[in-house]
Amino acid sequence: MKPGDSLTRVVILGSTGSIGRNGLDVIAHDAGRRLRAWGLSGHRSRETLLEQCRAHRPRYVTVTDPDTARSIRGDLKGLDLEVLDGPEGIIRMVQDPATDRVLSAIVGAAGLEGTWAALEAGKTVALANKESLVVAGPLVMELVERRGGRLLPVDSEHSAIFQALRCGEPKEVRRVILTSSGGPFRGKTRRELLGVTPEEALRHPTWKMGPKITIDSATLMNKALEVIEARWLFGLEPEQVEVVIHPESVVHSMVEFADGSVIAQLSPPDMRLPIQYALTYPDRLPCPGPRVDLTRPLSLHFEPPDRDTFPCLDLGFEVMSRGGTAGAALNAANEAAVARFLGGEIGFLDIPRACRAAIDDHTFDPRPSLDQLWKVDARARLEVQRWQP
Ligand SMILES: NC(=O)C1=CN([C@@H]2O[C@H](COP(=O)(O)OP(=O)(O)OC[C@H]3O[C@@H](n4cnc5c(N)ncnc54)[C@H](OP(=O)(O)O)[C@@H]3O)[C@@H](O)[C@H]2O)C=CC1
Numbered sequence: 063m064k065p066g067d068s069l070t071r072v073v074i075l076g077s078t079g080s081i082g083r084n085g086l087d088v089i090a091h092d093a094g095r096r097l098r099a100w101g102l103s104g105h106r107s108r109e110t111l112l113e114q115c116r117a118h119r120p121r122y123v124t125v126t127d128p129d130t131a132r133s134i135r136g137d138l139k140g141l142d143l144e145v146l147d148g149p150e151g152i153i154r155m156v157q158d159p160a161t162d163r164v165l166s167a168i169v170g171a172a173g174l175e176g177t178w179a180a181l182e183a184g185k186t187v188a189l190a191n192k193e194s195l196v197v198a199g200p201l202v203m204e205l206v207e208r209r210g211g212r213l214l215p216v217d218s219e220h221s222a223i224f225q226a227l228r229c230g231e232p233k234e235v236r237r238v239i240l241t242s243s244g245g246p247f248r249g250k251t252r253r254e255l256l257g258v259t260p261e262e263a264l265r266h267p268t269w270k271m272g273p274k275i276t277i278d279s280a281t282l283m284n285k286a287l288e289v290i291e292a293r294w295l296f297g298l299e300p301e302q303v304e305v306v307i308h309p310e311s312v313v314h315s316m317v318e319f320a321d322g323s324v325i326a327q328l329s330p331p332d333m334r335l336p337i338q339y340a341l342t343y344p345d346r347l348p349c350p351g352p353r354v355d356l357t358r359p360l361s362l363h364f365e366p367p368d369r370d371t372f373p374c375l376d377l378g379f380e381v382m383s384r385g386g387t388a389g390a391a392l393n394a395a396n397e398a399a400v401a402r403f404l405g406g407e408i409g410f411l412d413i414p415r416a417c418r419a420a421i422d423d424h425t426f427d428p429r430p431s432l433d434q435l436w437k438v439d440a441r442a443r444l445e446v447q448r449w450q451p
């Protein structure tokens with residue numbers, strides 16, 4: 063660390079997952095030793111969590127799954143760290159006065175509690191858990207304002223938009239254009255999608271990610287969730303958010319300004335760059351992964367999404383416009399439907415159908431409380447668990 067540089071103590075919620083492991087890789091390769099893993103959390107990946115604790119020696123570790131928590135304590139003895147469990151452990155780590163930044167990288171609505179607790183304490187949150195904003199966007203943004211915290215995007219598209227937005231004033235923004243790889247089934251017809259298997263859907267063309275988001279990319283639900291995330295995070299009107307298919311995943315998104323200038327952010331598909339930027343913003347550290355080389359031949363393609371074959375995208379636009387409880391219903395329904403698809407209980411094309419049914423059946427409220435959102439979440443999950451194709 064150079065004189066004048068300050069140490070950033072980072073709590074990683076979901077350190078055992080794809081984003082969490084990339085986050086620790088960023089910390090491990092920070093040559094200036096500016097970043098330190100202060101707290102880690104894992105759920106069921108016992109061995110990975112043990113290995114991470116031995117390598118990074120954090121001040122705290124929280125194990126959220128009760129069985130894993132019971133079985134891991136003995137192995138952690140001898141390492142000079144505090145072992146915590148359950149939601150209280152997450153709250154304790156993120157609200158520790160010494161914690162500087164929280165990387166929120168638990169998958170699904172389960173990640174909202176940690177995001178919320180960190181923002182309540184006025185912390186800066188590097189947000190990978192897009193579901194926090196899909197479920198409770200307006201309440202989360204109001205909490206940021208009220209407690210003086212900050213949300214910095216980790217999602218690659220939102221990181222790209224965040225960087226491009228530095229080129230103009232909010233009133234000069236015409237629209238944001240999120241790029242989507244199109245997933246493994248780009249160009250397929252609905253008939254061809256009828257019998258696709260979880261294994262096929264898990265073969266993402268450009269990114270290596272956890273299973274839930276990988277299925278979301280295949281249905282285009284990931285882009286649907288990202289459209290909602292963008293609206294709340296950047297305070298946009300629904301008409302200002304658009305999606306374009308870009309199979310190479312090199313242009314991570316774009317902002318079009320009032321005068322017609324389009325500013326894009328480019329880099330290879332590697333999450334270490336957006337994670338590092340959210341952990342060190344406003345500073346830029348040396349490149350944590352590969353660089354894009356535009357002096358060599360490289361073709362970049364753009365095409366409109368096929369909204370009939372991939373109806374999840376329209377669900378996202380609809381939910382973004384409605385706001386209120388619609389995001390909580392869509393998100394919970396999707397989590398339950400993806401779990402059933404991965405378990406071989408329903409087909410790929412049933413995912414949007416089950417989500418449609420859950421949105422239509424829930425009692426819409428335009429200004430829900432957080433408690434109400436959790437109730438909508440629980441009901442939508444149950445409905446999809448019982449849903450028959
Ligand atoms: N992967 C990527 O490149 C990107 C991911 N994101 C977002 O980041 C988030 C994480 O995604 P990803 O890393 O791919 O997911 P993974 O499935 O790889 O990791 C999920 C993490 O969450 C933990 N976890 C799972 N269930 C629970 C629970 N009920 N309570 C507490 N912790 C739990 C897991 O613990 P364990 O493994 O120990 O059971 C693991 O640490 C998602 O919201 C995703 O949409 C956004 C952009 C890109």
Ligand SMILES: CC(=O)[C@@H](O)[C@H](O)COP(=O)(O)O
Nearest residue numbers: 217218242243244245279284
């Ligand atoms: C890396 C990342 O941010 C993912 O959300 C990624 O965008 C998924 O790819 P798709 O564009 O296929 O949804």
Ligand SMILES: [Mn+2]
Nearest residue numbers: 217218219288
């Ligand atoms: Mn993304």
